[in-house]
Amino acid sequence: MKNVKLLFQPLVLLLASSMLLVTCSDKLEENDGQLAADDLDYTNMNDMVLPLYGAYSATYTRGWEDPLLLGVRGDDVNAGGLDDQPLFAETDLYNYDKTFWMFNQVWNNFYSDLAVIINTAEIVERYKEFATGNNIARADQYIAETKVLSAYQHLNMARLWGNIFIIESTRFDEEVSNGVDTKEEVMQYVSDLMDEAIPFLPDVRPNERTDIPGGVTKYTALALKAMANQELENYQEVANATGQIINSSKFMLFNDFYELFKKPGKLSNESLFELQFSDFNQASGATENHLYAPFGPSNWTPVVEGASNGWGFYEPSLKYIKFMLDRGETVRLETSVLFTPDGIAEIQSDPAYTNLPNLVSNTTPDGDVINNYVRANFASGKHYLPSNQLTEGRNAYGSGKNFLVIRYSEILLMYAEARTRGASGTGMSADEAVNMVRSRANMPALSGVTTAQVLNEKFAELAMEWGIRYFDMIRVNDYSELSYEGRTFSADKELLPYPQAQLDLLPLGSNN
Template sequence: MKKFNINKIGVALLLALSLSACKKLDLAPENRFTDANYWTTTDKANNVLNTAYTQISNSGYFFSQEALSDNAYMGRGDAFNAASLAAGTYDASLGRFKSEWYDHYNGIKTCNIFLENVDRVTAMDAGLKARMKAEARFIRAWHYFLLETWWGDVPLIEKDLTIDEAKTISRTPKAQVVDFVLKELDAAAADLPVNTALADADRGRVTKGAAIALKARVLLYESRWADVVTECEKLIGKTDNGTYALFPSYEGLFLPQNEYNSEVMFDLQYLPPSVGSRSYTEFRDLAPLSVGGRLNAVAPTQELVDSYLMLNGKKPGESGSGYDENNPYVDRDPRLTYTVVYHLYKWKKPDNSIQTIYTKPGSDPDQEHHFDEYAPGAITSPTGYYTRKYYDPTSTPADFGSGLNLILIRYADVLLMYAEAKMELGQLDASVWDKTIKPIRARAGFTNAAALNFPAVGASELREIVRNERRSEFAMEGLRIFDIRRWKIADDVLNGWAHGAKFGAAGVDGGYIRANLRTFDASKNYLWPIPRDERAINPNLTQNPGW
């Protein structure tokens, strides 16, 4: 499906970014493309904005993010320092802190340069210019949202800094940064088009609905429940700010033929390897080896698998659930099958043929190879589970090269943010349930009335139900780490062993694999430390507590 051309970047811009990429935030030189001789045409301005789009995030962060949480474990290496972060074995010198800090401020720098200079393009259509400014303000707000979420107080920079100015910056209080983000998103939404008004060539660009949904997420992370309700109600059942709906198929939601479907609100843009250079290959280290995976880097945990309900709406092990520990994947929430690969999984291949995946030791009929069987220290999954979600059947067979867009915000999140806010306000009743969690479960494949109807339970159990629904719906999409941090349960779920399937030593943790021992210090780990190198260069950057 056609996407706007994010591969097109001006030569002057490339030169400027190559210079600034070698420097820290506070050493970035004046960029050459800010000169008046660059800002002469709409195309040149668009090149800068397109660069800002490429800096929103990357596939490496996306696919490794879940391993920061209790949903997955990075057992092969420490890509993006996901293993170190999950295990709590890090300090302010960790490379991830330095790189992510730089990546966000590099994106902010591009947006600031664009916003400061785009008015020099005098021949640009006024409506187009207003829209492009709104896109840049949204992207800048996105970066600041993630910065304050990870670090709390961070420097708030609204213009392109000189070297001398950069050496004197200090951290801005988190509340002030959040206020800036919210105001920027309001301003952006005013000038952004609704999703249905985008031309085919512009699909993938930021829309009014995306700005409102991101504002709701920012407010959610701040526990501003009434404000979350206000923003979500601008999108639920209305079309003034865009037309959105749950895509009918949970499996199909993540397939390339359904990009830009009714549920997608904001995503990372990629192109197939045959079309352009912006593609990714991370899935080759998530997929089973027997279907072409190289090795397993990120493996779903038993804790994630245990979170999926039975088809009757009960938790595994709950009285009357029908759960059988010796046949654990039967009659489960269908989203489990569309997300996690387990023993005897029926893998659908591109030609629609089925291949059985054997993960239990000694179970593969082909004992000469037994590609996917769990074995301690091997290149197979360290938990006995692989990933299915985001498998692209059209990817290149040799390396799973894919141009499938990666969804950052979807309409299901709006519904679940609304349900959570209503729950926290004591207002989650059958009418709210029936337009949020019920349709999400029905789309997933639940048919049992006990699973679909509003549960008659107390407030604490209702909170657990709503939170678990987020976990099941968004598993392996990178949101879990933010949820457990804002709920302040990370010190519970990230302390102790992360487990795998029941292929471990008998008598130890019920026979479930002990995959990774983790620690989380509530006194300091809820905020990342300011990168050591940044503080060495700029002593005005104070450090977070405990670091």
């Protein structure tokens, strides 16, 4: 069990929750998924929160491969690391090998998390049987939180593989025997699950929670509901859900786009959901970090001597960079891309881009110098933490950096797209929503925005983030955008094949 609970409570609760979850896991294995009544003291309401910490820990401690696999097929991202992970590079080229270890690992990551999350809900249900007064409402809230965390896992899996198993209980054999549900059924399940959860969730921003700072709230659930309905192309429901978030007046864009993705942007008023990490501002001892090295340049000269480099596995595409230059983007381009000298030369090899703005530099605004390296010509600035923001003594790439998952800018742009597709809305027009996002980026206002313009705005604003661009393009069947830099995309490439290891174990069939 990781130390993520230190973000919420003293170490004693960390240790207690760790012991609890290990015990629960062992007992579940012994009892075919059923936890015996005498394993825990369900009358001790002080302990009811402990399994919930475990559910958050499972969600936060994502494998490094998860965001890479979700995002690499978009035209905003290219795979680096050709020498180390050739099948990852092939995935970026839409050549899928179902024996690739990463497919199976990500599948296992999500379903392992679901096992912890669903187990948490069942444990809290047992506490609820003995609860009285305010503890009944607290149990209902905790169960609702597990539903949000479960929805997040199901949504991502269905985006990758389409037809998957919906898991609602720890009777896993029974759940699997029911067979897979279609992608559409999974998305409707996510939407309905959020309807169940919303009445019991805190009506606050995540950063306003004092019991579990940064924990999910009503608005996280509304965001996931909107995402699921966007996949279903039910744009009125998208407008309804995002409209509630907007009309709450609780969220606002962080004023500095560059710092949003760094330590100053942690748990900002823009965040509806983020994975939380910390080194607790100490040079040694407990730490809770995501492994950001795959995103980073494998050769740099940091301002802080000894700061570790990355692996070079996640490269902003040249197409994206030229798209941003053509738009006159400054703030978002400088934030999103780290340039090497070779990368700058590659851009300038096109006569249309000989004269580049000063922001196209291999020295970041914080003074870190990005050197040439074999695996890529560019690196993701959104996953970069300046070396001068590292805690003294902590040299791992990105140490202590949070991982943003759902931002208010995405909510505004989902709302705007839904409005351009004919959905009704209250309190804001599509133009107003788009222009709020553009204003922060120092981009001029638009009027009469079209669906195409909103999708372009999402490309500029949300590139390199969780595959948003890729899933947008396959949703609107714009295969021409994904056929770039020598790639050819077709409908049969939308979903990853099931991992061979899972085909050997489970009644999956084909998802294509």
